[in-house]
Amino acid sequence: LLYQPHISAGRVPSDSGYRIYVDRLMTPSETVAAEVEEVLQKQLNWSEGRLEAVLRGAAQVLSALSGYITLITMPQTAxxxxxxxxxxxxxxxxxxxxxxxxxxxxxxxxxxxxxxxxxxxxxxxxxxxxxxxxxxxxxxxxxxxxxxxxxxxxxxxxxxxxxxxxxxxxxxxxxxxxxxxxxxxxxxxQMPEYTRILISGLAEVLRLPEFSELQQLQTIIHLLEEEQEQLWPLIFEAPESQSNKRVKVRIGSENPLEPIRSCTLVSATYGPNSLPMGSVGLLGPTRMIYENSIALVEAAADYLSGAIGGV
Structure with a gap:
């Protein structure tokens, strides 16, 4: 559950250690969930009728509150x-x-x-x-x-x-x-199969030591900007393939894409009447504050589901 990254380093949790913590020990923060819902309600303007602008605003709110990269997929038209x-x-x-x-x-x-x-x-x-x-x-x-x-x-x-x-x-x-x-x-x-992913928070993660290596950061940026079709299936799951858990957490090596195998991806789908239409995700280091990140993603997905369902 602990490992030593190099000889002079102390011991840190492994991916399996974080997995046990997320599955058995952690409880999402209700305080953070209430905070993000309040901020989204205050800052997002649905009356303008421009969905992309609203979703971009939501992405900026989440990245500012979490300090991580936010990913929000545009809704599927079908x-x-x-x-x-x-x-x-x-x-x-x-x-x-x-x-x-x-x-x-x-x-x-x-x-x-x-x-x-x-x-x-x-x-x-x-x-x-x-x-x-x-x-x-x-x-x-x-x-x-x-x-x-x-x-x-x-x-x-x-x-x-x-x-x-x-x-x-x-x-x-x-x-x-x-x-x-x-x-x-x-x-x-129904074409294309993958909808565009709105990205926010790259400036926030530059402050984290895990993203200080230029080469690693470049591969992540390339994935986010040029290879979204590979990333899309990880943060959006079709109804028939969803598990019982609302929020999906992929930790480190659980991510199949090489550029983010040292990261954690937290995601949840949004849509009216439990019909997945799009998704919300956070991408950050494996040492992220899970109780806050999961609460942020779930609260944002709930808010977008309710807002779109009420249109």
């Missing part, structure tokens, strides 16, 4: 929930659906509605006479209202699997086009 859908006619036969989600993200795609906007004659066959653009605008507004009411609160992944045969009869001409449209939006929302 798990975002639809707030509003508006169909806008760009030109005859061309419509752009605009989807607004609860993460303040906007998805849009240009679609062809030529077949759907050709009127039918008395025999139920397509007529060669085009619809009046104003008539189409009116139908699209009615359809937008109908779809927003039907789809509000659903994730894009849920929407793609809906039974569109349930669409009201007056919208039967649009059903196939809308189904294809939402399938395309869902496909786009």
């Amino acid at each position: 798990t975002a929930r639809l707030l509003h859908l508006q169909l806008v006619q760009i030109e005859p036969g061309k419509v752009m659906p605009i989807v607004v989600t609860n993460t303040y993200q906007i998805q849009s795609v240009l679609m062809d509605l030529t077949a759907a906007t050709s009127p039918q004659d008395g025999k139920g066959q397509k007529s060669d006479l085009p619809k009046n653009p104003e008539d189409i605008d009116g139908e699209l507004q009615i359809l937008s209202n109908f779809l927003s009411r039907k789809l509000r609160g659903r994730s894009l992944s849920e929407i793609s699997s809906l039974d569109w045969s349930e669409l009201d009869r007056e919208f039967k001409n649009y059903a196939d086009s809308i189904k294809n449209l939402l399938a395309e939006l869902t496909r786009r929302s």
Whole structure:
């Protein structure tokens, strides 16, 4: 549980020693958890509606309170929930659906509605006479209202699997086009697989002796800035792979990435209704103050979950 880094050094806890402390002896600080929640509520402005700015602010708060590097992943679009859908006619036969989600993200795609906007004659066959653009605008507004009411609160992944045969009869001409449209939006929302990670706190860790070696610091910075796709799976775990513990702690050699094998990574996911949408993490030395770091991460994840869920 203790080891001697070099001959002239004293004994310090090993990774396994820290693991026993975290799992069996440590209790997250309730005082720190209350403090971070209070600071986040005071300093973050959700009314501006810019999610990235809010998350960057949260990252700065955590790095200032902990003294470690803060990592916050942007939300995954596939798990975002639809707030509003508006169909806008760009030109005859061309419509752009605009989807607004609860993460303040906007998805849009240009679609062809030529077949759907050709009127039918008395025999139920397509007529060669085009619809009046104003008539189409009116139908699209009615359809937008109908779809927003039907789809509000659903994730894009849920929407793609809906039974569109349930669409009201007056919208039967649009059903196939809308189904294809939402399938395309869902496909786009799932790419890329990894969302961007917002970083804060590099200046704070420069004061720590573990980060005084230039070469080690350069490899960590390269990982954080250029190889985020490798780091992303460590701080965000899909629902089916999550353990029973809310906060994940990877200590030293438990980290599979070489640049951070001398560090500890503390992380937790955030999202409404226990649906992981993004993640919060702290990266620091293995001798970090675990009771504070775990409390900080968990409190921040809880705060973001509640704030996004209340949008």
